[in-house]
Amino acid sequence: MAQPAIALEAPRGRSWAVEWSTLLMTLLLGIVAFAVLAPLAMMLLSSFQLSAPGREPVYGLDGWTRVLNDPSIRSAFGNSISLSVVRQAITLVVGIGLAWLISRTDLPWKNTLEFAFWVAFFLPPLPVAMGWILLLDGKFGLINQWVATLLPFIEGPIFNIYSFWGIVWVHVTTGLGVKVLLLAPAFRNLDAALEESSRSCGASTVGTLFRIVVPLMAPAILVSTVLGLIRSLEAFEIELLLGVPIGLFVYSTKIRDLITFEPPQYAPAAALGVAFLALLLVMVALQRWYLGKRMFRTISGKGFSTRATQLGRWRWPVLSVVLVIAITATLVPIAVLVMGTFMRAFGYFNIPNPWTLQHWQRVLADPQIIRSFTNTMVVSTGAAVIGIVFYGLIAYVIVKTRFAGRALLDLLSWIPWAIPGILMGLALLWTVFRTPFLVPLYGSVYLLIIALVIKTMPLGVQLTKSVLLQLGDELEEASRIAGGSWLQTFRGVVLPILAPTLITVGVVGFMSAARDISTIVLLGSSQSRTLALLALDFAYGGQFERGTVVAVLTVGLVVIAALLARIFGGRIGITGG
């Protein structure tokens, strides 16, 4: 609270104490504004700067003319859009079906299935993509090999993962989880009477689904679609692994390409980033304006008890289809990936001693791995701990104080939502280059921590805010009137109620950091790279077997963190009083 906790007879003392808390909140606002806006300003500036960073600056429009005229950049832009739209269309249709089956019908094993999709949501995209490469690579992919053996009359591979549709496929399998997660609770809150009245008017189950349920769900479906579009526009590693080898670029891999080019093409990279960012900011602004701030609502365990739609004789056939989808989205790529780590040469079962531990032995003895593992732990823990304090403070100021700048703070904390990881990294890179006192951060793990803390800010702040909003003022006031000071109230009442959320925010921060590639790929050096970055370097640099081992390690870390989040997450949503 903004009010000082002391009785003050002297006017001078009172105004000083009021200013003290205001000063701290202004400082917080300043830090958030700098962290969010400075990188964007730097990126904009850099799009006009033609000379390399650190040199005498020369300004011009060359970067922008190249973005507008270079056909490869134009096609990357087009690929980004077309890939996003195609995947979203597929995941939306399949996701609605799955969410409805899981939440509104008498499908068996619904909880297990929902858990499977929940796991799919947390699986890092890179290991999943690697698993699919092992299965669907044009030459050595297992499925393609089997087809060639069993059906020798078919020419060439039946499906090559290195293709437009290969990218779509991997994204669909990784994207279904989040769709089901977002839509199932919304479906669950629908009054069953609305469905039943449609049935009593003579509509079939499927007719009811599309005529009644889907229109009623339109807002929730729209939220998840816009959310999905924004998220798919920031995809990076799948496109890098599957698209770049065949010359299929999206804007994010194009930016990386321009930066890793010799000499680096900073101005067009920045211009491309600014153009894309403008597009995303418009989308996010529209979504925020249209739908309000409903995206991160924490879902507590309670749902309506609604009567399930009977699937009848379709019950078991439908279950087998859903099971296949769930297993394909989770178990298949990861199992194949794990198997890959133990094969001398992947896909060759007929050579003597096809199984080996040598990849694990070699990788675990590699000092690079030890360093990357340490980096991952330092970066993820750092991002988690700093995130808890930082997001908690921001959310508290927004919800619980009368600070004049709190609306601005709220808005600023949202902006990173619109910034794809790769652009965040790019923007921070320039901020560091252009700010002399920040230059030592380059190549250190601290820069990665800063980037990740900014990146996860919208999620962390919204999660904390949603719980603080439920925490009615009266809970705090009851403590004050009972004789507790502000500090005693914070320690005795606010913090304990907030603790499960803060822990969840920390675990989510840890997990996002451990699996992140796009935000930190441009910021990490060989000294500061994390396991996820190392896996990418191995996989992209032709050491696929070693890459699989590192990828399995990241999956392990993320799954452990996700399970922890689920344990604590179950306690989110306490209603105060």
Place this chain on the structure above:
Amino acid sequence: MTETSTVLRASGLVKRFGRVTAVDDVSFELGKGEVLTLLGPSGCGKTTTLRMVAGFERPDAGEIEIQGRVVVSTSRRVHIPPEKRGLGMVFQSYAIWPHMTVAENVGYPLKVRHVSKREIDERVEQTLAVVGLGGLGTRPALLLSGGQQQRVALARALVYSPSILLLDEPLSNLDAKLRGQMRIELKRLQQRLSVTVLFVTHDQIEAMSLSTRLAVMNQGRIEQIGSPRDLYEHPSTPFAEDFLGRVLRLHGTVVERSWSGVLVEVSGAGPRLAAEAADDSVAVGDEVMVGIRPEDLSVDPDGASTPQNTLRCPVEEVLYLGGECELVVRVGDGTHTLLVPRSFGAQVGQSVLIHLPPENLRVWAADPAPGLDHRSAAELTVAGQETA
């Protein structure tokens, strides 16, 4: 009330939110062992007044003294925070801390006062027994029912014997049956502990039954302050008359004024009514409104003669309610609803005689000021409707 027994003195309280003046020059005193109720519709400033006493809102002007100590004064630039005012408060939502047990909730005020562990346990158990929750100390607070949570909130507010107990609509979240029960218990508890209470409610039944004195608030001001009986029987403003209990309201014009009262001609060509009590400002020719409590009037079947102060009113609707009948009758320009015994036997198309004794009629200047006559005449019911 003597000087020494005054526990709370509020004077000239003003609170503005932006351009709205929520509390406008409110002053009152609260004596030891007294229950003072701030009663009014939502938005009348009663809760804001309570929150200024508690210390959650700072007044823009005015002064509050608790037991002779100035806790807030704009002229002296004093503001003592809530935790240093030694008050107890029960919130509308109860504000039970969900992460603590019942005993931890109740013991919290003692804990922050650094009372020893043993004494805390003792006093918590005593207080829980007082509110009827003995033995439930180890329960997680969230597993309690609404009524039990309310008792916990009460115990937590009483455990350190505060100088004043503040109650902010404590019964409004309970269902009707439980509310009646808690009202009785609250009254007994207050008398047993002779605790001083400042009570905020919009429910006139709670206010009437629990208070030593009542302050009816409207638009940030206290309209009238006094004992419940005083306010009910002798309201000094039409708002107080209207808010506290039910009232039948007629409109008319003053045709005669004498030392014993006024004569009013009811609009819509009705007969003339004599009334004993009237606003001093009312003069011949003025538009006025007339009010009477439904229990003070009598309804009779139509007869040949019409006595003094009696209106003959056509029945427009009869609704059979079981134990009684509801009559919708036309009086002058409007309709009114009356409850009569089922044996009354009125039928649509007939008329009834409504007798309005002059000593129970009050005449107010028909001041169209907003908030005074906040319901239109046609909506006014004589009986059978709770004032929300």
